[in-house]
Amino acid sequence: MSTVVDRPVTVTEVDGGGDPPKARERRRWGLTIVGSIVALIFLFPYLIMLIGAFKTRPEILRVPPTYLPQEWAPSNFLTMWDTPETPLPANLLSTVVISLCGTALALLAALPAAYYTARHNFRLKLPFLLLVLITQMLQPTVLASGLFREFITLEINDTWLTMILVNAAFNLSFAVWIMHSFFASVPKEIEEAAWLDGCSRGQSLTRIMLPLVWPGIVTAVIFTFIACWNEFAASLILLPTDTNQPLTVALTRFIGQYESAWQYVFAVSLIGIVPVVALFALIEKHLVSGLTAGGVK
Template sequence: MTQQTYAPRPAAAPSVVPAGEHRALTRRSRTPRPRTLLIAAIAWFLAAVFLVPYAEMIITALRPAHELRDATYFPSEFEWANFVDVWRESHLGDNLRVTLLVAAGSTLLVLLVAVPAAYYTARMRFRGRKLFLLLVLVTQMFQPTSLLVGLYREFYQLGMLNSVWTLILCNAAFNLAFAIWILTAYFSAIPEALEEAAMIDGLGRGGALLRITLPLAMPGVVTAMIFTFIAAWNEFVMGLTLSTVPESQPLTVGINSFIGNYTVQWNYLFAGSVIAIVPVVILFALIERKVVSGLTAGSVK
């Protein structure tokens, strides 16, 4: 039998792309597609539509008083003293302090009540669970305006008008239902096996909640927190009704004082509005990622 020998095939020489063709391919890959350009143009247009009112607000806040009725878009000079005057000549500092206390206190109270309520509702199959969730949802149908007369009479008899605690309790009550609903959904999505494993290792029910479940549900907690904070920050009707002393009014009511019966101090009104949105913008910048993840959680499986 003749033994055949096979010689190994020579390795194929690597393909070499000329330098000019490589640069052309790189340039072609970097060139955006028409669809990408169209989407970017639409995004920039929408951003401009939403940012133009804020730009107008800042420009009006810096406009001198004698140029408020001018048709020009930009004033001849920027009056930076408007911010100093609105801070000194009004109770805006006190109003800002009251709003910060009310928003922070309402948010803290809502989380202290909503977290255990939502956790118990998500984990325990007690009798009347669906009825409880339905009642929580029904409370969202009541508008604060329809309850103002009863709230005013109640807090008047308790001697709690013009109190920060009154506004904290009211804002927390009207935002509690939303927090319970969203946190119940987050707690229900977390497997109970994680808590059972933690309890086998020695943790109790409270320890499993604080160390295991709550960190996993943090996007939902942050979402409930930011929505409660914004709702309490922007609240106007209850602040106008339950606080009559200028020093105890929230910021939204204090800014409204620049609107008179016959004239409107537009420069001071917009200067106060700029001051009012700065803390909210800072808060959103700090926790924007958590809010986005909380709103989009569960949308992709």
């Protein structure tokens, strides 16, 4: 025998959850506390960095250490630019130039490669894509000595160009693969419709394909830029001159054999992560999927 329900069915009834309200409240609090503890564990190093950047040199080395600075030293952010250890303005410029140019170069090479591999079938397509993937598996340190010799032969050793090329090359595979999958997800017919509507291949790429794969491009840009910005091992070997070195390498110069300027390490680290966080915040809203929804049945 069936019964007629004349009131809306609640979520609890559908879920079959029969917990009393107090138990649900307890569970919610429990989850909040556990989540907060986990978040704190992850955020703790950043907190140490932030607080450390505002401590004076004697205080940062004090035993036992202090939690909050007893004497706040925002001057660290001014004095760090002019220290005997490293020319920080030049290091920052180096990081910015290498990251921007490396990202641009990787993208310029990856975009046509991703488009072509997604849209055309050729005999060695899969081996090509796997080969591209294999380059991602090699650590820069493995190749650094070989690259060092190569750049000496090419007479571009110890220049920004070396690290622009290295960064672009090491991030190319990720950019190709991520954009390849985005290009492949756009139905071929949409591009064909554009051709029939009077577009040349270039026009269909810029007016139709690029807006549709925009989330893929943004993803590739973010990850490539961050990888370039954070690159350390290859820069350490390939850029011996201090004015050419990026921030990641410059940071190590504050840690010496006899004394370490930890307050500068933390302050420079803080400066180093700000652009990356800002970039994420700016671009994050473009990281939306489902742009191609509705184009085809």
